[in-house]
Amino acid sequence: MTYFANIGKIQFEGKGSDNPLAFKHYDPKQVVLGKTMEEHLRFAVAYWHTFNANGTDPFGNATMFRGWDKFDGLDRSKARVEANFEFLDKIGAPFYAFHDVDIAPEGATLQESNKNLDVIVAMLKDQQQQSGKKLLWNTVNMFSNPRYVHGAGTTCNADVYAYAGAQLKKGLEVGKELGAENYVFWGGREGYENLLNTDMGFELDNLARLYHMAIAYAKEIGFDAQFLIEPKPKEPTKHQYDFDSATTIAFLQKYGLKDYFKLNLEANHATLAGHTFEHEIRTAAINGMLGSLDANQGDLLLGWDTDEFPTDLYSTTLTMFEVLKAGGLTRGGVNFDAKVRRGSFEAEDLFLAHIAGMDSFAWGLKAAAKLIEERIFDNIVEDRYSSFKTGIGADVVAGKASLASLEAYAMQNNPIVNKSGKQERMRLMLSEVIFSV
Ligand code: XUL
Ligand code: CO
Secondary structure, rough: OOOOOOOOOEEEOOOOOOOOOEEEEOOOOOEEOOEEEEHHEEEEEEEHHHHOOOOEEOEEOOOOHHHHHHOOHHHHHHHHHHHHHHHHHHHHEEEEEEEHHHEEEEEEEEHEEEEEHOOOOOOOHHHHHHHOOOEEEEEEOOOOHHHHHHHHHHHHHHHHHHHHHHHHHHHHHHHOOOEEEOOOOOOOOEEOHHHHHHHHHHHHHHHHHHHHHHHHHHHHHHOOEEEEEEEOOOOOOOEEEEOHHHHHHHHHHHOOOOHEEEEEEEEEHHOOOOHHHHHHHHHHHHHOOOEEEEEOOOOOOOOOOOOOOOHHHHHHHHHHHHHHHOOOOOOOOOEEEEOOOOOOOOOOHHHHHHHHHHHHHHOOOHHHHHHHHHHOHHHHHHHOHHOOOOOOHHHHHOOOOHHHHHHHHHOOOOOOOOOOOOOOHHHHHHHHHHHHO
């Protein structure tokens, strides 16, 4: 069965092409800084946005009716599996990612849900083997079902906590079965609305306990995926515990979890936290915690997670600049946690949107590589901190300075001379590089 009959394999045609169903920048085999674009970017398709979303919003019904929607229940789930692999093949993405509830319907009981998962996971495994496509990460949805109204790992109800543990256990088994590269924890309901009814310290202790159990179980079954936490500051709860990179790293450190996790960073989550994506990536990278990326973009005029496909070249360039400087994504990838707009309801839009995202990231990668190869900013940064290479600055770095030695130096060093940071010049240099590649 085919779900995208009118669309063939998307090819790289280069900058001169006017074919909307072709790549202008993403050439998977092109080598950039010693690796192919495909190896750098490790693109993944998000199952939920591509095969489950139907255009509903709080004010309107579905606008998207896909080929698989003519089926119900498990049959529809099976049709989505076929559609997923057809899509991955045609768009040329090596990876996909999903939540448990995206791939199989929840049953009336845990046993029934697990049985449904088993049917679909067997099918996914088979299709992975046939196609060579891989699972970038899986996760379990512990936020949509009403049982999670007060949280999952941070719930006030031990029965719900137990259910969450069971769901997580199955998620780890599924990840192992499908050879997932990573396993993601996004704490959709791990947060609170009102401190007056909340024992924050206790909730966080419990969340850490659940993570320790997950580490132990993954070890027990030999599931060696990289564990990732995905920070997000608000939505759905007012105070999400994993607010941003820095907060999440502090949590992991406090509970002795830091060595077992890295971060899955999402652009729109960064902007909701009042940060740029590159800020979040840098914060992770300097702490050795960069794992994977959920690629999308928000709308700065709107205050929620709009999950648009990434097309802002300044952002994709600065993102890839950070990634390259951090040594690459290793087991991570660029997962399009992004949805087509409600008005872009044709199946073809799924391709056009992914092409826009993939080309924008490939463009960003080329520009970032040029920034690095030509040391366009590195020399400026090096020069900016050069006062720490000699004299009193070198003493500070070597750990030889004391407040008394700083005082002695400062007393005879008058006047102090500062240099301009030249930010405006650097912004223009960035523009010149982006539009030269
Ligand atoms: C929610 C979000 C999730 C996670 C996985 O904003 O980004 O889809 O990526 O649960
Ligand atoms: Co995400």
